[in-house]
Amino acid sequence: MVNLYRMRQLMRQVPRKLWQIEQEKAKATKITTVLTGMPRGGSGKNQVEDGAIKLVELKEAYAEVSTELHYMQVELIPLIDTLDDARLSATMRLRYINGYSQDEIADAIYVATRTVRRYLMLAERELCKRYPDKVQADSVPL
Numbered sequence: 001m002v003n004l005y006r007m008r009q010l011m012r013q014v015p016r017k018l019w020q021i022e023q024e025k026a027k028a029t030k031i032t033t034v035l036t037g038m039p040r041g042g043s044g045k046n047q048v049e050d051g052a053i054k055l056v057e058l059k060e061a062y063a064e065v066s067t068e069l070h071y072m073q074v075e076l077i078p079l080i081d082t083l084d085d086a087r088l089s090a091t092m093r094l095r096y097i098n099g100y101s102q103d104e105i106a107d108a109i110y111v112a113t114r115t116v117r118r119y120l121m122l123a124e125r126e127l128c129k130r131y132p133d134k135v136q137a138d139s140v141p142l
Contacts (some may be wrong), residue, residue, distance in 0.1 A: 001133070001134055001135070001136055002072050002075050002076045002079070002134060002135050002136065003072070003136045003137075004096070004124055004135065004136065004137045004138065005136075005137065005138035006072070007069065007072050007073075007076075007096055010065055010068060010069040010072070011069065011096075011099050013065045014062070014065055014066055014069065014099075017058065017061055017062035017065055017066075018062065020058050021055065021058045021059060021062060024051065024054055024055045024058055025055065027051060028048075028051045028052070028055065073096065073097050075134070076092075076096055076097070076135075077093075077097060079127055079130075079131055079134060079135060080092045080093055080096070080097070080123075080127075082130065083123060083126060083127070085122075085123075087109070087119055088119050088122055088123035088126065089123070090109060091105055091109070091116060091119040091120055091123060092120065092123045092124075092127075094108060094109075095120060102116045102117060102120070124137045125137075
């Protein structure tokens with residue numbers, strides 16, 4: 001089942017996870033290792049090892065989020081293609097497949113942001129009516 005609310009959450013998490021990975025990489029390049037292997041400071045922890053562990057954890061979290069999002073997108077594409085109105089189909093594709101914000105969609109299709117919100121609401125409503133067992137939206141009135 002495709003949960004559109006969950007997809008929007010995941011689309012927000014992907015760039016955040018990438019940013020966290022880049023921040024951890026930047027920290028790792030600043031750490032200078034002590035040749036003796038003795039820990040520095042009062043914590044007694046090895047900063048290099050801790051940084052490597054944190055980086056691996058962040059990459060795993062990113063992989064989980066992006067994989068879940070990808071599977072939902074693959075499931076949603078054929079459903080979007082069944083929409084009769086090309087404006088609704090294009091809007092859904094830009095939002096949920098390409099990851100555009102509502103403002104970016106408005107700029108791309110030359111309409112107001114309010115119109116984009118209406119298109120998304122209509123498309124989500126239509127998909128939920130047609131495929132109640134496949135599509136779930138957070139608050140789309142049927």
